[in-house]
Amino acid sequence: MDFTYVPSTCPYCGTGCGINLVVKDGKVEGISPWHRNPVNEGKVCIRGNKSFEFVNSAERITTPLIKKDGRFAEASWEDAYKEIAAHLKGAKGDEVGFVASARTCNEDNYVFKNLAVNVVKTANIDYCGRRCNADAVKGLVEAFGQGAMTNSITDISSAKAILVVGSNPLEENPLAGRRVIMAQKNGAKVIVADARTSATAKIADLHIAINPGTEVAFLNGIAAAIIKAGRENKDFIAQKTSNFEKCKAAVAPCTPDAVAKICGISADAVTKAAELFTAAQPASIVTSAGAGSGDLIRACANLSLLTGNIGIAGAGVNLLRGKSNAQGAMDVGCVPQDNGHSVPAMIEAAGAGKIKTLYIMGENIASAGAMVVDALDKVGFLVVQDMFMTATAKRAHVILPSASFAERDGTVTNSERRVQRVRKAVEPVGSSKADWQIICELAKAMGAEKDFAYKNAEEIFNDIAKKVPAYAGITYANLEKPEAIQWPASGGVFGTAVLYADKFATRDGKGAFSAVEYKAGEAVSAEYPFAVAAQWPTGTLSLNTPSIVREFSEAKVSINKADAKTLGIKPGSRVKVSGKTGSSTLAADVTTGIKAGVVSLPLTFAAAAVKLEKTEGA
Amino acid sequence: MTKKGDMLYAWTNDADIQKKAELGGAVTSIWKYALESKAVDAVLVISKGKDLYDAKPTLVKNAAELANTAGSLHCGTLLLPKLIKKYFDGAANMKIGVTVKGCDAMAFYELAKRKQINLDNIVMIGVNCGGSVSPVLARKMIADKYGVDPDKVHKEEIDKGQFIIEYEGGHKGISVDELEEAGYGRRSNCRRCKMKVPRQADLACGNWGVIGPRAGKATFVEVCSEKGANLLDGAVKKGILATEPANPKGLEIRGKVEGAMMKLGDKWRKHDFESLGEGKDRLKKIMAETSRCIKCYSCISACPICYCVDCTTKNPAYVTPGEVPPNFMFHLIRFAHIADSCVNCGQCQELCPAEIPNAMFMHAQQVELEKMFGHVPGLDMELPLMAFVEEKVERARLHNTGSDMIYENVFTPLPKGH
Ligand SMILES: Cc1cc2nc3c(=O)[nH]c(=O)nc-3n(C[C@H](O)[C@H](O)[C@H](O)COP(=O)(O)OP(=O)(O)OC[C@H]3O[C@@H](n4cnc5c(N)ncnc54)[C@H](O)[C@@H]3O)c2cc1C
Ligand code: SF4
């Protein structure tokens, strides 16, 4: 009997917890704590704890599949490559789209981008999830210079005040949430702004139930209150920042009363939050990227600059990522090239018949709703590279089976810029292959073997280190230590834990304030009277992990108790939720843990306002 | 002929083992003999992973690979018996030798009582244990309190009340008391632990009591079972190991140190349990802390008392699926099922992402129950207060009654055939 532990990185969220894969006789039989990993010290959430289950799922795709007469037939790799190469070769670059993945490794995304840009010659490359992240990252770049979390997950625990806005780390990034708990145990005050009484809101010292979509108004209100009380960090502003006056003018109208009205809270709450946030240094802001979160990030950045909470441990703007490699996919260049389409634009173009060939790696974009599904159905030739028969894969013409994270080598980059290894622990199921390998072999079939002659993932990584400045100086050898490296590597043995300790990475080296105005989103109306607080996609990995399915067997819409009563909705009632772009029927979760007039639900169609109807027979 | 109760100094004759061994290399040498003589099919021990702070369970079948597993890793906070249950069918079909700390030994007995491990197929060599330190905290402690780069350290040990490091350029010791005062040092369960010499193993090995010319070069071995005596004799006969009777003065010193450690354990128990308050206050405190739970199930996965195929905390009648934090019932179920048998191994606390002092809560209750009923878990095969049921049999019984509600069925007799 063979029994080994193989250290790896959790494939779920952007926290990037270290785990040990327990391998017995060539099979991953479980997950064991990896105490030595500095991110999570052996602790994991339920997803990490069960992340071996999907590896062994009977639902894994094990051979290439080619659709003939509407049905998938097993095919050889050779035939699958031939089929794809034939289509791609004749295709016009601007009629092809490539969707990379925030879940697969840096190596995969890097060669994927090269295939798109250098071989197929299209500018239409993007990674899924960037939909949300792009805006946020842009905000960070403008304010500070780098498009990433300014600080480290670990150092959140040394904060003395924490403002959580647009994020629910205890449930979404639990091992980052742990750091909030640790800080609080050390005396930090935790402020949470959320319409839901989320798990994070429950531990808050101050929970402020702001209306969904009013985060910017709330943050501006705090900034205004700080300035009014004269508690801004004048030295820091003078020495290290630019554009303060612009920001000051922009937030001036955001008085506590004005903000209270927009956010549906008391004026007192705004001043209280400002007081707590400035009561002690360092103060940290924890947030996540939602759709259109650029302004949210800019408003967060303003607050950090205003109080001098940047460039020191325990401070900063800490953007937590939902998917394991959202940071890396962007770092290695899976973003639209000159005038290329983003994912939403590709979908729109596909719907309009302008994109005829789409190549999707490791993402189930069909889960985002009927509009996407319609567009996929219109695509003339769809290639999907995945582990599972997702709704997206079902629509493909050719499916290429990917190996799981436990079956291949590679690296992923977590929210805090830490580049960590995944390691091959077992052989891939069936004839599935590592994503990078599939892409290199396809490139070969297209006659481009010269630039894709990689023998292993490490060779690709060495290329990344040469081409991507942030990755300079990183090698597989120096990722062997459990600390691995937080880019940029130049900051020390383990890279850089806190960005901007000396100066900002902006052109003038200064942190840039910006004037951010609150823009009201799609307002609730008589037709759609409920505001949507949060929507989350249903993940392919989770759906194939029985222990998680058991916890969340049914998709639910959370409704305030009073609202439910008015509508005659009882716990478990079937409720039709509809918005402008779609509708779905879900079970009701009736709760006091959400503000009246607000709902939260899984992402089956994107909406900011919805109506609810109890369906027949419920 | 060695016999149960003997106290010996032992040292290896194997040059490779000697190089790596903590002291006399007795533990590793006996494993070598056990493998070579086929007394065991494999040994499960702790070895160095990525560095000296990274303890990794390692299965060894080839005696030649054993030398690499010698030496003590004080950052090794793992619990091996649960791995044997999970991944080795509870040693149902193979004989396994395991190096155990006190908590490992106790966990073995508790799992065996619940028929999750076949102790007949387990050989345990115990190591005395003054405590272990969580690895990431240890590194921080070395950087902050010692002013030394943790990656420059090549050896760490706990000796004479000090945590000592050897590094490029010297060695340095700081008293464990001082470190713990500053929030570093041993895990909180280790501070309360009183299983310093694991006599329920087949042999109990350590450094306490080795004095005179052999100090630092021999392992102190207390022979705790006939199985242990035979192994030791076999290893000596094969020339792998040499022994001599322990120096009586050394024996006395060892007793004194053990006594002092027990007192220290009592001191920490008092400190920790008093901090919990009493009665309603204690309940309030427990409820407040557990209200952060994110229901990761790590405590249950790791606890050596939890073994159910289908955990009651997953029954929707008690705990709503998907709800975070879960209601208090989640924790009450654990308290009800575990408290009489908790061995204070600390796993449920060290692995809790919500920073809930679970082990402290459970241990506090265990100690109260022990006072009331006199049952001491982890020592032997004596059954706990609420004698266990066999999961499968019990489930089948419930199933056959047509309802899975235990309270409706508790008085229904077992169906025939059981
Ligand atoms: C955490 C810890 C604390 C200790 N504290 C004391 C003490 O206070 N007083 C005392 O007299 N002795 C203590 N010991 C025991 C002592 O350090 C030696 O292990 C023992 O004397 C045997 O020496 P040896 O040369 O024969 O062992 P070796 O031949 O070197 O073999 C050591 C064995 O211990 C195993 N091991 C190493 N680390 C761990 C771990 N973390 N958990 C489980 N097994 C492990 C190895 O896999 C190996 O099988 C402690 C050991 C450990 C692991
Ligand atoms: S917090 Fe994120 S990375 Fe960590 S175990 Fe959970 S899902 Fe995985």
Ligand code: SF4
């Ligand atoms: S609980 Fe006891 S036996 Fe276990 S590691 Fe801690 S001190 Fe050692």
Ligand code: SF4
């Ligand atoms: S309750 Fe905790 S401390 Fe007690 S035996 Fe279980 S895991 Fe160990």
Ligand code: SF4
């Ligand atoms: S380990 Fe902690 S967070 Fe996880 S289920 Fe147990 S008590 Fe809850």
